[in-house]
Amino acid sequence: xxxxxxxxACDGTARFGRVITAHGNFATPAFMPVGTTGTVKGMTPEALxxxxxxIVLANTYHLMLRPGAERxxxxxxxxxxxxxxxxxxxxxxxFQVMSLSKLxxxxxxxxxxxxxxxxxxxxxxxxxxxxxxRKLDSTITMALDECTAFPLSxxxxxxxxxxxxxxxxxxxxxxxxxxxxxxxxxxxxGMYPELRAQSxxxxxxxxxxxxxxxxxxxxxxNELMHEITAYTASRLPVEKPRYLMGVGRxxxxxxxxxxxxxMFDCVLPTRSGRTxxxxxxxxxxxxxxxxxxxxxxxxxxxxxxxxxxxxxxxYLYHLVQAKEILGxxxxxxxNLYYYQALMAGxxxxxxxxxxxxxxxxxxxxxKQGDIKPL
Numbered sequence: 001x002x003x004x005x006x007x008x009a010c011d012g013t014a015r016f017g018r019v020i021t022a023h024g025n026f027a028t029p030a031f032m033p034v035g036t037t038g039t040v041k042g043m044t045p046e047a048l049x050x051x052x053x054x055i056v057l058a059n060t061y062h063l064m065l066r067p068g069a070e071r072x073x074x075x076x077x078x079x080x081x082x083x084x085x086x087x088x089x090x091x092x093x094x095f096q097v098m099s100l101s102k103l104x105x106x107x108x109x110x111x112x113x114x115x116x117x118x119x120x121x122x123x124x125x126x127x128x129x130x131x132x133x134r135k136l137d138s139t140i141t142m143a144l145d146e147c148t149a150f151p152l153s154x155x156x157x158x159x160x161x162x163x164x165x166x167x168x169x170x171x172x173x174x175x176x177x178x179x180x181x182x183x184x185x186x187x188x189x190g191m192y193p194e195l196r197a198q199s200x201x202x203x204x205x206x207x208x209x210x211x212x213x214x215x216x217x218x219x220x221x222n223e224l225m226h227e228i229t230a231y232t233a234s235r236l237p238v239e240k241p242r243y244l245m246g247v248g249r250x251x252x253x254x255x256x257x258x259x260x261x262x263m264f265d266c267v268l269p270t271r272s273g274r275t276x277x278x279x280x281x282x283x284x285x286x287x288x289x290x291x292x293x294x295x296x297x298x299x300x301x302x303x304x305x306x307x308x309x310x311x312x313x314x315y316l317y318h319l320v321q322a323k324e325i326l327g328x329x330x331x332x333x334x335n336l337y338y339y340q341a342l343m344a345g346x347x348x349x350x351x352x353x354x355x356x357x358x359x360x361x362x363x364x365x366x367k368q369g370d371i372k373p374l
Contacts, residue, residue: 022180077137273332
């Protein structure tokens with residue numbers, strides 16, 4: 001078999017489930033911390049596990065450039081290299097080629113681009129992306145696609161989506177199935193529902209172990225993003241996991257789970273940790289704000305992460321202002337713990353049939369915002 005997916009409970013269109021892989025199982029809804037270059041910034045694998053993470057994401061584009069797929073293969077794969085024992089999903093590299101590289105030349109064959117690291121020219125094709133991900137020993141491999149720009153006309157969006165669908169077929173043909181490993185296709189089609197529907201139909205005909213919703217959070221407003229997410233998720237196969245790519249604000253995750261999405265990734269919790277922002281049940285805390293400099297409270301008095309159990313806002317304010325590495329680590333640790341707690345809370349709510357109440361309570365607390373000390 002490839003990967004397995006078992007749905008344990010539903011609440012409306014939201015699902016609680018379990019993905020079964022060669023590197024262990026993980027519960028859904030699941031948030032995958034982003035370890036782009038084989039490391040989640042500021043975190044050890046042990047710390048990630050203590051946060052509740054069960055699967056992490058790495059990136060084909062970055063790893064193919066440095067340290068290189070061949071070297072990683074000799075080390076036993078990216079999981080073994082970074083000492084992460086659980087499942088790993090690797091992005092195909094398509095988005096990074098479009099967003100980071102220079103002098104891109106897009107063709108039916110693939111993308112010829114100039115590395116943002118050393119200027120060397122590289123060609124990334126569906127076949128090469130799949131080969132690299134196999135060398136990385138990725139538990140879940142992603143088909144190569146073109147991330148459609150926004151805004152873009154319907155005609156150009158349709159052309160881009162068509163190319164991604166042809167690349168999806170080639171990715172499937174190049175993929176060597178192994179027990180406990182899986183290949184996901186990626187839905188494109190921009191902000192046009194009819195193109196999204198065509199993309200879903202094409203991918204389902206090709207056949208994948210799971211389906212991702214790509215091309216969102218690229219500049220469109222939140223209302224449109226949620227509309228397209230819900231529309232697309234409703235058309236994906238019920239029996240396969242659904243992965244919403246790169247969408248990561250806590251409120252967005254709650255809305256997407258309600259719409260039937262199962263897997264998520266985003267750099268937001270780690271990037272925000274490096275810039276002094278913490279996500280809490282009462283909204284975002286900017287620890288750089290001077291009102292925290294004498295505050296003895298933790299970031300979130302209901303949080304059980306090591307940061308909140310051991311350190312005050314005043315100390316975190318000092319660390320961040322002094323640009324100490326420990327400040328980045330503690331803020332990142334809290335954010336990742338919070339994201340995993342959010343996922344765990346939604347899993348429990350779905351099993352209990354109380355997701356609507358969970359969503360209402362979550363929204364009300366977020367609106368309340370961070371309360372200043374008396």
